Every structure is written in C-alpha cells, then in structure tokens.
Amino acid sequence: MPALLYAHGFLSSPMSYKAQQVKHWLEQHRPDIDFICPQLPPYPKECANILESIVDNANTHNQALYAIGSSMGGFWCTWLVEKYDLKALVINPGVDVLGLMPAYLNQDLRNYHSDEKYCLTDEHLSALANYNLHPLTRLSRYWLLVQTGDETLDYRLAVEKYQGCRQTVEQGGDHSFQGFGRYIPEAIEFFESP
Numbered sequence: 001m002p003a004l005l006y007a008h009g010f011l012s013s014p015m016s017y018k019a020q021q022v023k024h025w026l027e028q029h030r031p032d033i034d035f036i037c038p039q040l041p042p043y044p045k046e047c048a049n050i051l052e053s054i055v056d057n058a059n060t061h062n063q064a065l066y067a068i069g070s071s072m073g074g075f076w077c078t079w080l081v082e083k084y085d086l087k088a089l090v091i092n093p094g095v096d097v098l099g100l101m102p103a104y105l106n107q108d109l110r111n112y113h114s115d116e117k118y119c120l121t122d123e124h125l126s127a128l129a130n131y132n133l134h135p136l137t138r139l140s141r142y143w144l145l146v147q148t149g150d151e152t153l154d155y156r157l158a159v160e161k162y163q164g165c166r167q168t169v170e171q172g173g174d175h176s177f178q179g180f181g182r183y184i185p186e187a188i189e190f191f192e193s194p
Contacts, residue, residue: 001063003034004191005054005080007073010094013039013113018091018180019068025184033188034063040076042109042118044127051076055084066191069093071153071175079131081141089187091145095157098132101125139164141188143169145183147173166190 001107004026008016014037023035036054040047058065067088069077074093079162081088094100105125136142142165146155159169172178 001010001032001034002066002191003036003058005035005051005067005077006035006063007051007067007069008040009073010042011073011109011112011118012071013075013111015113016070017176018068021181022068022184025181029185030188033066038077042072042104043124044131047076048055048079048131049079055080055086061156066188068127068187070177072097074158076131078136078142080148081138082133082136085138085141085145087141087191089108089143089145089183089190090158091180092147092150092153092175093144093158093162094153095161096154097159098125098129099167100153101128131170134161136162136165143187144168145177145180146170147175147177150175 006019006022007012008019016083019037026033026035038050040050055065067077067080067086069088070091072094074090077088077090077099080086105120142162144158144162144165146168147170148155148156149172159167
C-alpha cells in the first residue's frame, strides 16, 4: 500500500486546510493510500529527523511514498526529493527561506493551530542552510503549483528554482493556493505515473 506524506507550512499543523483536504479526498477516493501528516516543528534538525524516519519506515516496508508540501513544507519536500528520489507536488514553496527566517529569530512564535510555542535562534538558521539545496537535479520528480497573488512569497523565485520541472502558474490567488482541491486527483496520477 503506497503512502502520501503531507508536509505542512511554517508554524502550521496537520489541521491545516490543505492537509485536511488531502486526507478527506484520500479517505473518499483512494483509501488504498496511507495518509501521513506529522506535526513538523520549526527546528530544522528535528524536522529533518521526523521526515527521514518516515522515509526510512516506508523503505523498510517497501512502500511507495509520495510527498505534497506547502510553503515551508515545499522546502522540506524538495530536500526529500533530492535525497531520496521521491516525487513531490510543491505548493507555493518556500525558496528564499534563509532570507525570510531572520525576521522570525529570537521571537516568541506560536503554532497557528495550537498553543505550542517556539523560539528560533541563529543556530537554527545555520542548521537550515544544510537543507537548502540548489540547483535541483531530479527535475522530473517535481510538480510546482504557484499562484501569482501569493502575498507571503514571491512566486517568481519558485518558477526560477523549479525551472525545467512541471509547473502550473495561476494568475491571482494567494499563499494558501485558492482552489487547491481540484488538483488532488491529478497529483495522484502524477505520483503513480512511471
């Protein structure tokens, strides 16, 4: 039985709207695919360890593993594709995370869906640099979804970074990627194609 890993965004959780959309769609249409959506902390090493354990478990059980990542989750899925040769759908992915993260350092941060609190330091930013891969080498393993109205991230950076990959660039929209649900069936086709 294959599995689909959903990597949520920065300070988000498995309760995010898109994560729940994917979970419910799979339950209704593809119950043969396991849904995996861990709580990912903003701390890079901890997050990488969680994701690596999921991939290792899938490999141990000879289980096909697909990945969907939104925003910071897209950053992490990119790292997984390059390291493990997975296929990933990345939605408005974080590209210039090293440029954006300093604004969040040494502040009280709170998860959007819980009361969990975090504090990032320069050490975390340095660790994050280890996972920031460029250029990409497994171009056929990505599908990029971006909307030009993304108010959080510059979609043009993603279009440039994922050049040569399958891309869907929609005019308007926002960082949440309006209407994402309509792409779920096609994403599964992408994952299952040779």
